Amino acid sequence: DVILKGHLLTGGVSVGGNAGMILHSNGQSGMEFRFMQERNGTIAIKLMDTLNCGSYTASGYYMLAVMNGGDVRGWGNATGGRLGCGAGDYARAKPARVAFPPGTPRIVSVKSNWLDTFYIDENGGLWHSGPNSENASGTNSQNFIPRKLNGFGDLGSSTRVAKVFTGYDYYGSQHQGCIDSNGLVYMWGLNQYGCCGWGDSNGSMYPKVVPLSVRYPIKDAFVSGGTYTATYLIDIYGRLWTAGQGGSSGHNYDQPFHAMFMPWGEDKPVKSIRTSETDAHWVAGSQYYRRFCVVLENGSLYMWGDDSGQTNGGWGTGYTGDIWTSSALFPYKCLDGVIDAFTISGGYSRSVALMQDGTVKATGYSGYNFNGKSADTTTWQTIGAGYLEGVVKLRCYGGMYGATAMALRSDGRAVGWGCGANGTVGNGLGASGNLPNSFVMLDRKIVDFSTSGYCSAGDDIVMAHHFLTTDGRVYTTGAASNYMNGDTLGNARNTPSQIIF
Incomplete structure (x- = not known):
């Protein structure tokens, strides 16, 4: 009895569980030992990243964890959909499962921008849940459960997103963007001082390609948030390109296109x-x-x-x-x-x-x-x-x-x-x-x-x-x-x- 003995034979190899584990299907034509009792058969493998480029805030009083089954569970402030578990929630002391549509690939990372939450699945799909504060969703909608951004604006339906970057500080001004597997950068929402590098200061409801990244693939990106916003793009050669307010970007004058710094x-x-x-x-x-x-x-x-x-x-x-x-x-x-x-x-x-x-x-x-x-x-x-x-x-x-x-x-x-x-x-x-x-x-x-x-x-x-x-x-x-x-x-x-x- 595998539950009593705590071992499972797989091709002649004995795989053992630990005390408190019970054998479960892992949902992928296999079996694994999982903890029950206090963990309901699941374990966490990754926490939501809440590091904004600014110094003042992390997330808006909530946390999410990616579980070993590829699902996500969250607790804390649920208002506006930031936990992705449906409308009507205010706050949760006990974790709730994020309500992704059936068939969603396993989630591999979660990122917060104060009030809004972004998820990347194993196929590079980008998802959002939250109140769409300052047009942060990229879908032009408040999303009480996760909604996929792929297919909106310039972000292709099959584009593989590698990273989300965010900025928020004492004076608010949520800014966010993502980098795809080819080094293209997309931004959406606010565009203070032209920080998105589009050549103007007009915002965008949907993901829009940052022109510099078409010329030079980008490996990392940061955005300051706050009132005097700037973005900082690092290309594959390690060179820094900045756009936005003059003092923040380092150019001494407002820079609507990314320039090398x-x-x-x-x-x-x-x-x-x-x-x-x-x-x-x-x-x-x-x-x-x-x-x-x-x-x-x-x-x-x-x-x-x-x-x-x-x-x-x-x-x-x-x-x-x-x-x-x-x-x-x-x-x-x-x-x-x-x-x-x-x-x-x-x-x-x-x-x-x-x-x-x-x-x-x-x-x-x-x-x-x-x-x-x-x-x-x-x-x-x-x-x-x-x-x-x-x-x-x-x-x-x-x-x-x-x-x-x-x-x-x-x-x-x-x-x-x-x-x-x-x-x-x-x-x-x-x-x-x-x-x-x-x-x-x-x-x-x-x-x-x-x-x-x-x-x-x-x-x-x-x-x-x-x-x-x-x-x-x-x-x-x-x-x-x-x-x-x-x-x-x-x-x-x-x-x-x-x-x-």
């Missing part, structure tokens, strides 16, 4: 771009404080933007003051040996960098211990001794004078620091400020994490972190807004608790 030299390929646009809370009116950072493949970090306001020092070189396109320092080389970096504006400049040796450096404003210190700094300091070591993934969120960070180590442990109200950093304390001197309290090996909610001014942090473990479980810590942490009573969680599928 390689001031460090065309022989130095670009890896990634991060941006931040948030207001300085202590100054009346909208100040639109902005910062930008570019990481090259060789590990060099370049930045520009605002460094004025209440606290400066975000460059990490000892220099303080704004650096814009007219500055002799523009773009400013700030550090070497970098894998990834985040910078946050809002009148309180601060930056964090993941280094090639697996350590983390920080500089700038010390509020809530985000710079890993108890005092402001103007130079890079290695932080989190004994904890921020062997780091393989870093995420930072913030705006105004609040910020929080989470890092995953190669040994499967995670470290959170900065703003920790509502239990965001998962160390059991729920303290407002946290140094990077404690681990997330989860006794299972973590393979990935993602984030929902937002972080702004100090304790105005409504954010949760979600951890995927090696055995396919998901654990969540942090705020309870719209049940995004899975707590049915609506209480914050100071330590990770399992999401029951």
Whole structure:
């Protein structure tokens, strides 16, 4: 009896299950052992990606997970269709299955742009669910259940989409696009300052090809979101092309077509771009404080933007003051040996960098211990001794004078620091400020994490972190807004608790 014995013979090979597993059909003419009881026969293999190019937001209080059967399940805020489980939903503490039409290929990835959700299936089909905020759907419709974008606008019915990229920040302005398997870029929705590179500032209800990508295939793309929007396209040679608002694009003038931006030299390929646009809370009116950072493949970090306001020092070189396109320092080389970096504006400049040796450096404003210190700094300091070591993934969120960070180590442990109200950093304390001197309290090996909610001014942090473990479980810590942490009573969680599928 395979249920009692826990083994299945396949061609002379004995395949064993684990305790708590029951034999199931896998829906593809095969059989497999699956966990029952707390997991209803399924395990998670991937979390929704919520990293926008901006610094302020992740997803709009919800999370989704791709399961081993290729289906998707989501929890948290369901309004407007962002969970894809039908009309009438408000919020779900327990995961609901996304209602794809029968025959939909297995889903391989999910991406959030604050309120709207995008899915890519194994055949490269692109799907959307959500409220169509700022014409984000690409189908000119609100979609309570997933609707396929292929066949709308320039996106062919058989086109294989490889990646979705999104931008959103403190002042909103959702922007989104995708890259297909041939390197063509499509964008839709808003087109502020001509950031889509179409030659004008008119938006599009449907996917529209970005002209530059017809000439030069694109391998990666970023869009800043916020008011002063720009897009950043990296071609297959690693060259950066930008369009949009002058200061954001680096061209000193608004650029309606993508133009090359390689001031460090065309022989130095670009890896990634991060941006931040948030207001300085202590100054009346909208100040639109902005910062930008570019990481090259060789590990060099370049930045520009605002460094004025209440606290400066975000460059990490000892220099303080704004650096814009007219500055002799523009773009400013700030550090070497970098894998990834985040910078946050809002009148309180601060930056964090993941280094090639697996350590983390920080500089700038010390509020809530985000710079890993108890005092402001103007130079890079290695932080989190004994904890921020062997780091393989870093995420930072913030705006105004609040910020929080989470890092995953190669040994499967995670470290959170900065703003920790509502239990965001998962160390059991729920303290407002946290140094990077404690681990997330989860006794299972973590393979990935993602984030929902937002972080702004100090304790105005409504954010949760979600951890995927090696055995396919998901654990969540942090705020309870719209049940995004899975707590049915609506209480914050100071330590990770399992999401029951």
